[in-house]
Amino acid sequence: MEPVSYLEQLMKIESHETVSEIQNYLLETIANAELDETGCIHATKEGAASGPELVFNTHMDVVSPHIAFSRDDETIYGRGACDAKGSLAAMVAAFDRIDPERGTITLLVSPDEETTQRGLYEYLSDGISADFAIVGEPTGLDVCYGARGHYDLLIELSGESAHGGTPESGINATMCAARAIHIIRNLRPREDDELGRNDFTPTIIEGGNRPNQVPEYAKFVVDYRTIPGESREDATERIRACLQDLDCDHAITQYDAGSSLDSFKTDPANAFVERFTQVASSVTNRSVETRPFEAATEAAFFSPSMPVIVFGPGLIHDGTEPIAHSDGEYVPIADVExxxxxxxAFLEQLLSN
Structure with missing residues (x-):
């Protein structure tokens, strides 16, 4: 299977609102593929002899809005080009090419990585037996051994409605939200020596329903990026503590439509990581960098059970401009190949006698 032509077909399938069409395409084009009740697509090839058990994972969904596919001689453009249909095409091609003599390779494609990550979480809830996992995301072909976590927290604020002409007679929930956001943005970040500092970014906000009425209700979402050692409970408690002196009632919960991903960190000296890095350097004819990944990733779901890295074509940003999730999303064709x-090459080294 040729990865670039396969990517072109993936790019023509919209998967920002529903993944049913791309699920069907994957089932038709991947050997041994099955659709799990969680929405994940999975396929396994097994050699006759015992050997390493490997997992390739990436996702089929993309963010909105849809951006139509186009290409030139060097680049593929459109929604999902680098995040993460480029990785998906590369992994399907490698899976298609291998005929393992020993060990196993499982290809596992998530349905909702860009939203709630519940598909893969539920798929893995009963555990998975494997020695090493590679998660496909845009790393510029670097080997990424860790990433910060990501929790979306919902802060709901309750005030007391009043006439806009006498605002002092009510409690303005929108003003309370503004104060809360100011407090959160001034929280002192914690830092990890390798993964960097955590961030607290207000994203969605909503409040009030009439222009001449003091609003009694407002809400906003905080994108909280965690470092190792911080759980969802830790993040929630930290936000709760900093808002304890607000002059309106408030509640902090997990945002149902948002992310809930732990941070993860794999030892770069792990034998599988070192072996993969050596293969990547040899094939690309460059010294492949090992570094943290910029975004939260479903690699966190594998980390408690096995060493895991993030690897794939394209970049999240080029240092000055955004690429993934942007209107100009693209992936270099050479990166996909x-x-x-x-x-x-990695599969051939580990699964051939």
Missing amino acids: SAAAVLS
Whole structure:
């Protein structure tokens, strides 16, 4: 299977609102593929002899809005080009090429990584037996051994409505939300020596329902990026503590439509990580960098059970401009071909006698 032509077909399938069409395409084009009740697509190839048990994982969904596919001689453009249909195409190509003589390779494609991550979480809830996992995301073909976590927290604020002409007679929930956001933005970040500092970014906000009425209700979402050692409970409690002196009632919960991903960190000296890095450097003819990944990732779901890295074509940003999730999302064609070649070479080394 040729990864670039496969990517072109993936790019023509919209998967920002529903994944049913791309699920069907994956089932038709991946050997042994099955659709799990969680929405995940999975397929396994097994050799006759015992050997390493490996997992390739990435996701089929993309963010909104849809941006139509286009290409030139060097680049593929459109929604999902780098996040993460480029990785998906490279992993499917490598999976297609391998005929393992020993060990196993499982290809596992998540349905909702860009929203709630519940599909993969539920798929893995009973555990998974494997020695090493690679999660496909846009790393510029670097090997990423860790990432911060991501929790979306919902802060709901309750005041007391009043006439807009006498605002002092009520409790303005929108003003209370503004004060809460100011407090949260001034929280002192904690830091990890390798993964960097955590962030607290207000994103969605909503409040009030009439222009001449003091609003009695407001709410906003905080994108909380955690470092190792911080749980969802820790994040929630930290926000609760900093808002304890607000002059309106408030509640803090998990945002149902948002992310809930732990941070993770794999030892870069792990034998599988070192082996993969060596293969990647040899195939790409460059010294591949090992570094943290910029975004939260479903690699966190594998981390408690096995060493895991993040690897794939394209970049989240180029240092000055956003790429993933942006209107100008793209992936270099050479990156997709190289990613497929690296993954194929790694499988050949570990699963051939």
